[in-house]
Amino acid sequence: MKKMKYNQALEELEQIVTEIENEEISVDDLAExxxxxxKLIEACKGILSKTEAEVEKILKGMEGEE
Incomplete structure (x- = not known):
C-alpha cells in the first residue's frame, strides 16, 4: 500500500463500512x-503505532531536559 495518510485510510474505510451497511455492494464485490x-485497518494500526512511538520518544526527551 502506498504511503497513505491516516485520515485518508480512515475515510475510505468508513466509506466501505457505509456501503456494506447500506447493502450498496454486490455479492461479487464484497470479498474485494x-x-x-x-488492508486499510492494518495501515491505520501501523500509522498509530508509529505515531505513538514518536510521541513517547519526544516525551522522554522532554523529561531529560528538565
Whole structure:
C-alpha cells in the first residue's frame, strides 16, 4: 500500500463500512471490499503505532531536559 495518510485510510474505510451497511455492494464485490478494508485497518494500526512511538520518544526527551 502506498504511503497513505491516516485520515485518508480512515475515510475510505468508513466509506466501505457505509456501503456494506447500506447493502450498496454486490455479492461479487464484497470479498474485494472486505480485503481492502482489512488492508486499510492494518495501515491505520501501523500509522498509530508509529505515531505513538514518536510521541513517547519526544516525551522522554522532554523529561531529560528538565
Amino acid at each position: 471490499k472486505v480485503e481492502r478494508a482489512s
